[in-house]
Amino acid sequence: MAKDKTLYTCNACGATSPRWLGKCPGCGAWNSLEETVAEPAAAAGGKNRLGGAFAALAPSAGVRPLAEIEAVDVARTPTGQGELDRVLGGGIVEGQVVLIGGDPGIGKSTLLLQALDALQRAQLPSVEPPPGRPKAAKAPGTGAAGAAAPPWGSAACEAAERGGMLYVTGEESGAQVALRARRLGITGSQVAVLAEIQLERILATLAQQQPAVAVIDSIQTIYSDQLTSAPGSVAQVRECAAHLTRWAKASGCAVVLVGHVTKDGQLAGPRVLEHMVDTVLYFEGDTHSSFRLIRAIKNRFGAVNEIGVFAMTERGLKGVSNPSAIFLSQHAQPVPGSCVLVTLEGTRPMLVEIQALVDTGGPSPRRLSVGLERDRLAMLLAVLHQHAGVATGDQDVFVNAVGGVRISEPAADLAALLSITSSLRGKALPKGFVAFGEVGLAGEVRPAPRGQERLKEAAKLGFSVAVVPRANAPKKTDKAFEGLTIHAVDRVDEAIALVRGLD
Numbered sequence: 001m002a003k004d005k006t007l008y009t010c011n012a013c014g015a016t017s018p019r020w021l022g023k024c025p026g027c028g029a030w031n032s033l034e035e036t037v038a039e040p041a042a043a044a045g046g047k048n049r050l051g052g053a054f055a056a057l058a059p060s061a062g063v064r065p066l067a068e069i070e071a072v073d074v075a076r077t078p079t080g081q082g083e084l085d086r087v088l089g090g091g092i093v094e095g096q097v098v099l100i101g102g103d104p105g106i107g108k109s110t111l112l113l114q115a116l117d118a119l120q121r122a123q124l125p126s127v128e129p130p131p132g133r134p135k136a137a138k139a140p141g142t143g144a145a146g147a148a149a150p151p152w153g154s155a156a157c158e159a160a161e162r163g164g165m166l167y168v169t170g171e172e173s174g175a176q177v178a179l180r181a182r183r184l185g186i187t188g189s190q191v192a193v194l195a196e197i198q199l200e201r202i203l204a205t206l207a208q209q210q211p212a213v214a215v216i217d218s219i220q221t222i223y224s225d226q227l228t229s230a231p232g233s234v235a236q237v238r239e240c241a242a243h244l245t246r247w248a249k250a251s252g253c254a255v256v257l258v259g260h261v262t263k264d265g266q267l268a269g270p271r272v273l274e275h276m277v278d279t280v281l282y283f284e285g286d287t288h289s290s291f292r293l294i295r296a297i298k299n300r301f302g303a304v305n306e307i308g309v310f311a312m313t314e315r316g317l318k319g320v321s322n323p324s325a326i327f328l329s330q331h332a333q334p335v336p337g338s339c340v341l342v343t344l345e346g347t348r349p350m351l352v353e354i355q356a357l358v359d360t361g362g363p364s365p366r367r368l369s370v371g372l373e374r375d376r377l378a379m380l381l382a383v384l385h386q387h388a389g390v391a392t393g394d395q396d397v398f399v400n401a402v403g404g405v406r407i408s409e410p411a412a413d414l415a416a417l418l419s420i421t422s423s424l425r426g427k428a429l430p431k432g433f434v435a436f437g438e439v440g441l442a443g444e445v446r447p448a449p450r451g452q453e454r455l456k457e458a459a460k461l462g463f464s465v466a467v468v469p470r471a472n473a474p475k476k477t478d479k480a481f482e483g484l485t486i487h488a489v490d491r492v493d494e495a496i497a498l499v500r501g502l503d
Contacts (some may be wrong), residue, residue: 080118089302319500371401387443
């Protein structure tokens with residue numbers, strides 16, 4: 001019997017090599033090649049030729065000018081989880097493929113089970129059919145209250161007769177899913193559960209049930225009989241995701257794929273998986289904390305800079321409507337090294353406390369930041385020394401964003417510098433103090449986008465003093481800024497001198 005031919009496949013990009021290499025020739029990743037069994041030539045040719053298994057992925061269509069193509073807004077269905085809807089762009093879309101990843105135990109399965117149950121319960125009540133026609137089931141995926149019933153004989157009526165929600169689990173049994181639902185307080189749920197890992201059986205169930213939303217938990221456990229490699233391999237993940245994506249686009253069923261992550265926090269499997277789906281979401285947060293963040297990395301139906309904030313409770317994940325409250329420490333009196341920043345995550349202004357600690361260092365002072373970019377911290381310390389005369393070359397500097405939030409926008413520069421100088425001097429900033437602004441290498445303070453909304457959020461939460469770039473200062477008085485004294489600055493040294501005068 002002939003020995004199966006083996007190849008080495010990169011688990012990052014999917015490139016293959018006839019022998020093992022330390023560095024992938026395709027993407028340059030190190031130690032990413034894994035041994036796989038090569039597919040037979042006949043089978044591979046049957047899959048790739050025109051009209052084969054993947055023909056439906058790219059249906060033929062005539063060439064039309066862009067001006068003649070009708071632009072239709074997609075209909076969104078709320079999932080019942082407001083924070084999840086915010087990240088998705090307002091709700092889930094028919095035929096959408098969502099990939100959600102996160103650390104083990106962070107709450108992916110819990111959130112999706114809650115969302116499926118809320119979608120199932122939000123279906124339209126049954127409507128009376130014409131004489132001679134059986135009564136239709138509830139319309140799946142219609143979360144808007146008071147929506148009109150679909151007319152009989154229309155496409156909407158056909159959607160109303162489809163099944164509800166399907167939860168496919170490849171990591172647990174049905175009893176384990178039911179036990180989790182009981183812990184979450186979900187009783188009497190009509191969500192269909194299938195414990196299966198074979199792709200062909202899952203597709204047959206999808207064709208029979210015709211669900212409006214299907215969750216696959218997880219894509220790394222699914223395998224296809226057409227491939228000889230093990231579940232979770234590059235070929236299996238890519239092939240199974242391609243078939244499920246084709247089913248979603250052809251049937252209009254929204255598919256949510258749960259993905260494992262590597263030790264670096266990236267989604268396991270080939271990067272082509274992220275290009276294949278419509279939306280990529282990441283769960284963030286410490287498993288020892290009760291708060292979770294969900295962030296959109298890619299979204300074809302909405303913005304990618306939105307975040308959703310959840311709190312893990314005994315009854316599952318609950319949305320946090322005012323996330324600023326969890327990112328601000330409750331100090332009885334102002335403390336040195338603390339400055340509140342008004343950051344912007346998507347369309348939501350959020351207040352986050354930036355804490356700094358400056359301590360006597362050794363021969364090699366440390367520069368450590370948590371939640372902010374470490375390289376940017378080194379740059380800000382150089383600007384502070386050169387343009388404000390504050391030297392920290394022989395000091396250890398530690399900067400932290402409270403609450404485990406990750407801040408990537410440069411508008412946090414000014415707040416970080418003011419917290420560092422506050423810790424170095426041992427003098428606390430005034431009570432009710434807030435700041436934001438980008439700092440350049442020339443020492444200038446540049447404006448931050450949507451500064452008026454940031455100031456309104458600070459005034460609404462009771463802050464009284466704000467130091468902002470001059471371009472972000474309001475040009476006229478507004479009732480929204482009542483009680484907030486706004487100081488506009490142009491340079492770093494001016495901001496530090498202003499803060500010293502406020503002590």
